[in-house]
Amino acid sequence: MNHVIxxxxxxxxxxxxxxxxxxxxxxxxxxKDRISPGxxxxxxxxxxxxxxxxxxxxxxxxxxxxxTRDIVRDPLGVPAVPYWENFANAWNxxxxxxxxxxxVIATLVSSLLVVAISAxxxxxxxxxxxxxxxxxxxxxxxxxxxxxxxxLVPVYIMMAKFQDISHLQMxxxxxxxxxxxxxxxxxxxVFLLAGFFRSLPVEIEEAAAIDGSSGLRTxxxxxxxxxxxGLVTAFMLxxxxxxxETLFSLVLLTTSENRTLPIALLAFLDQAQFNGADWGGxxxxxxxxxxxxxxxxxxxxxxxxxxxxxxxxx
Amino acid sequence: MATPALPLARGRNTGRPxxxxxxxxxxxxxxxxxxxxxxxxxxxLFYLIPIIYAGWLSLNxxxxxxxxxxxxxxxxxxxxxxxxxxxxxxxxxxxxxxxxIVTFVFAFALTxxxxxxxxxKFVRSVLFFPTLINAMxxxxxxxxxxxxxxxxxxxxxxxxxxDPPKWLxxxxxxNMIMIxxxxxxxxxxxxxxxxxxxxxxxxxxxxxxxxGAGPWAKFRHVTxxxxxxxxxxxxxxxxxxxxxxxxxxxxxxxxxAKAPPTSTWSTAxxxxxxxxxxxxxxxxxxxxxxxxxxxxxxxxxxxGLRRMLRRENIEI
Numbered sequence: 001m002n003h004v005i006x007x008x009x010x011x012x013x014x015x016x017x018x019x020x021x022x023x024x025x026x027x028x029x030x031x032k033d034r035i036s037p038g039x040x041x042x043x044x045x046x047x048x049x050x051x052x053x054x055x056x057x058x059x060x061x062x063x064x065x066x067x068t069r070d071i072v073r074d075p076l077g078v079p080a081v082p083y084w085e086n087f088a089n090a091w092n093x094x095x096x097x098x099x100x101x102x103x104v105i106a107t108l109v110s111s112l113l114v115v116a117i118s119a120x121x122x123x124x125x126x127x128x129x130x131x132x133x134x135x136x137x138x139x140x141x142x143x144x145x146x147x148x149x150x151x152l153v154p155v156y157i158m159m160a161k162f163q164d165i166s167h168l169q170m171x172x173x174x175x176x177x178x179x180x181x182x183x184x185x186x187x188x189x190v191f192l193l194a195g196f197f198r199s200l201p202v203e204i205e206e207a208a209a210i211d212g213s214s215g216l217r218t219x220x221x222x223x224x225x226x227x228x229x230g231l232v233t234a235f236m237l238x239x240x241x242x243x244x245e246t247l248f249s250l251v252l253l254t255t256s257e258n259r260t261l262p263i264a265l266l267a268f269l270d271q272a273q274f275n276g277a278d279w280g281g282x283x284x285x286x287x288x289x290x291x292x293x294x295x296x297x298x299x300x301x302x303x304x305x306x307x308x309x310x311x312x313x314x
Numbered sequence: 315m316a317t318p319a320l321p322l323a324r325g326r327n328t329g330r331p332x333x334x335x336x337x338x339x340x341x342x343x344x345x346x347x348x349x350x351x352x353x354x355x356x357x358x359l360f361y362l363i364p365i366i367y368a369g370w371l372s373l374n375x376x377x378x379x380x381x382x383x384x385x386x387x388x389x390x391x392x393x394x395x396x397x398x399x400x401x402x403x404x405x406x407x408x409x410x411x412x413x414x415i416v417t418f419v420f421a422f423a424l425t426x427x428x429x430x431x432x433x434x435k436f437v438r439s440v441l442f443f444p445t446l447i448n449a450m451x452x453x454x455x456x457x458x459x460x461x462x463x464x465x466x467x468x469x470x471x472x473x474x475x476x477d478p479p480k481w482l483x484x485x486x487x488x489n490m491i492m493i494x495x496x497x498x499x500x501x502x503x504x505x506x507x508x509x510x511x512x513x514x515x516x517x518x519x520x521x522x523x524x525x526g527a528g529p530w531a532k533f534r535h536v537t538x539x540x541x542x543x544x545x546x547x548x549x550x551x552x553x554x555x556x557x558x559x560x561x562x563x564x565x566x567x568x569x570x571a572k573a574p575p576t577s578t579w580s581t582a583x584x585x586x587x588x589x590x591x592x593x594x595x596x597x598x599x600x601x602x603x604x605x606x607x608x609x610x611x612x613x614x615x616x617x618g619l620r621r622m623l624r625r626e627n628i629e630i
Contacts, residue, residue, distance in 0.1 A: 036529070042427035050440045056455065075458070075465040121353035124346050129339070136350065143361045147558045147612055149585040150605040153371065153598050154364035156589075157378070183360030186353050215341030219349075244448040246561045247582070251590050262448055262561070269454070269565060279458070286451050293446050301439055304446070309506045 060290065064283035071279045086280035087287075090268075094278075095256045096285050099264035102174050103243060106260055110181035111238035114189050115231055117182065122193035123219060127205075137194065143187030148247050155180060156251050172254045180252065181242050188241075189234050192307060196230030197223070233307035236300055240293055261289050365609070371602035378596045389603035399604060402579040403611070405488060409580065410556040410615065413495045417552070418545075420496065421503040425511050426533060428504070438508065441501030452494050453565035457482065460490065488578045491566050495559070503548055510544035511537055546623035550616055557612045558582055581608040 063071055065082040091097040125137050156171075159180070163170035170176035200223065208218040224231070246262040253259050259267065265285050272278065297304060372389055376382040393399045424441070428434040444452070459466050460481035470478045481490060518536045527535065538545075560582040563574055573592045574583070581604060589601035 043431060046427055046437060050437050053440050117352045120349035124349045128342060128346055143357060145554045145612060146361060147608055149582040150368055150609045151364045152585060153589045153601050154367040183356045186356045190353055215345045240446055262450060290447055290451060297443060297446060305442060305505055309509055
């Protein structure tokens with residue numbers, strides 16, 4: 001089923017008839033090419049780089065299980081016994097516990113909402129033949145290029161004003177952050193999903209219409225399930241963006257009970273200025289920030305990479 | 315194909331004057347606004363209105379508490395005279411051009427090396443991964459690894475380097491930041507460029523090889539022209555992300571979490587510091603003005619780059 005989505009049947013729209021139907025033999029088949037000396041150097045460099053990246057991950061994990069004094073004495077050492085207290089300390093006294101819960105809530109809720117709101121919009125933009133729809137598409141694409149800092153102060157003031165009017169807690173609250181994350185995430189999600197919807201074959205909807213299905217039912221019962229892999233990708237990318245968001249969280253969330261993980265990490269760094277660095281706790285916090293993304297990447301890496309690159313190269 | 319027959323297939327549509335429009339098309343039209351509107355409203359609330367509002371704020375002086383006073387272009391004049399702001403623009407341009415060009419060269423080199431290498435998918439994934447991590451983490455790592463008595467210097471001592479460079483001294487800080495950026499961005503652009511290069515059919519390379527082209531000539535005359543579209547898109551992508559760089563600089567060196575040395579500021583840092591920084595005063599007007607400048611910067615650079623990189627489309 002995935003193939004229906006990721007590899008649209010070409011003849012419908014893409015009139016690139018010049019493309020031969022069968023894939024040409026892969027370049028790599030000619031492996032008889034000798035590897036030049038330069039090639040060996042290049043490969044060595046690449047593997048060193050890979051080793052370095054993997055080392056960083058392992059080092060991060062190992063160091064998070066070491067006592068701070070040990071870390072300072074020998075930063076590259078391995079603990080005799082894992083020192084789990086780092087995580088307990090970070091979770092309880094370092095504020096990473098509340099922050100982790102806030103991060104999970106803010107990320108999941110905002111990602112679900114942004115996909116739910118973007119999907120219908122992306123669908124009509126992808127399929128509509130109205131003239132105006134292409135200007136709207138352009139509007140969303142332009143939104144992609146707006147740097148976050150341009151919106152920072154106005155959004156902060158608007159949230160403050162909205163809080164005054166509505167008496168709903170918007171500043172310094174997870175719900176406020178969720179609203180901002182949803183709003184900011186719209187352009188990318190619409191852009192990504194419109195690409196997926198465009199690749200869906202039109203015939204399926206026509207068949208549904210012949211069977212008397214209404215437009216909305218076709219969308220919910222036929223198009224959405226078909227676009228499932230696209231929706232999952234959009235959701236995953238929203239999760240990663242939300243999980244890492246720092247600039248707006250830093251401005252919106254000010255007290256410790258409302259912090260998300262990146263902000264807790266910053267606060268922890270700040271404290272280290274006065275109390276001396278608790279490297280063990282810091283690394284435990286870093287592990288909490290990195291591990292969920294690492295797990296997602298190992299689990300759904302192909303989709304994440306495609307979502308972030310394929311739409312672009314088309 | 316089946317479209318013209320559709321209105322007949324659905325009994326109640328027969329005899330409608332606009333039989334040319336299919337049933338799907340009509341129901342799609344009905345759904346157009348209801349399905350589009352929520353996203354469009356958010357777009358207005360979080361992009362259009364804030365940008366206009368930022369433009370208005372930039373012409374005012376306001377600390378968020380007292381009355382707002384209209385001061386015309388004074389904020390922009392102040393910015394033009396502020397060495398910290400000029401520095402932040404220069405830093406942003408350095409990120410865009412120096413980091414960008416080095417990253418692209420690395421990405422192409424990696425693409426060429428990985429093309430027929432064992433385990434290229436694995437390598438690509440490992441190099442791609444840093445893109446997904448909050449850059450703050452790398453700032454903290456660097457601060458730890460390169461601290462005066464840190465692991466890097468200890469290793470250097472083992473090799474016999476008695477007097478290692480002062481990695482995190484003010485003068486070197488921004489260069490270190492750029493190196494970390496190159497390291498973390500290369501994987502992402504390698505992945506995009508590789509997917510473009512993979513689309514190039516093998517017989518082009520074979521033909522070039524028969525004509526006596528070496529690796530460089532193949533790269534220059536086959537890979538580069540055929541992957542050009544993707545390269546220009548990548549350049550635009552990089553422009554947009556380079557103007558946003560924030561987290562890495564905020565924590566780099568693991569020093570004060572909230573106010574890194576001004577010599578390392580990017581425009582994003584400047585916007586943040588002017589409005590919410592440790593200085594105490596909230597200068598929303600100045601902050602908005604610097605935000606508008608960074609928006610103009612990204613617009614001009616994007617358009618300029620698109621122009622510069624435009625080229626006739628080559629069909630594979």
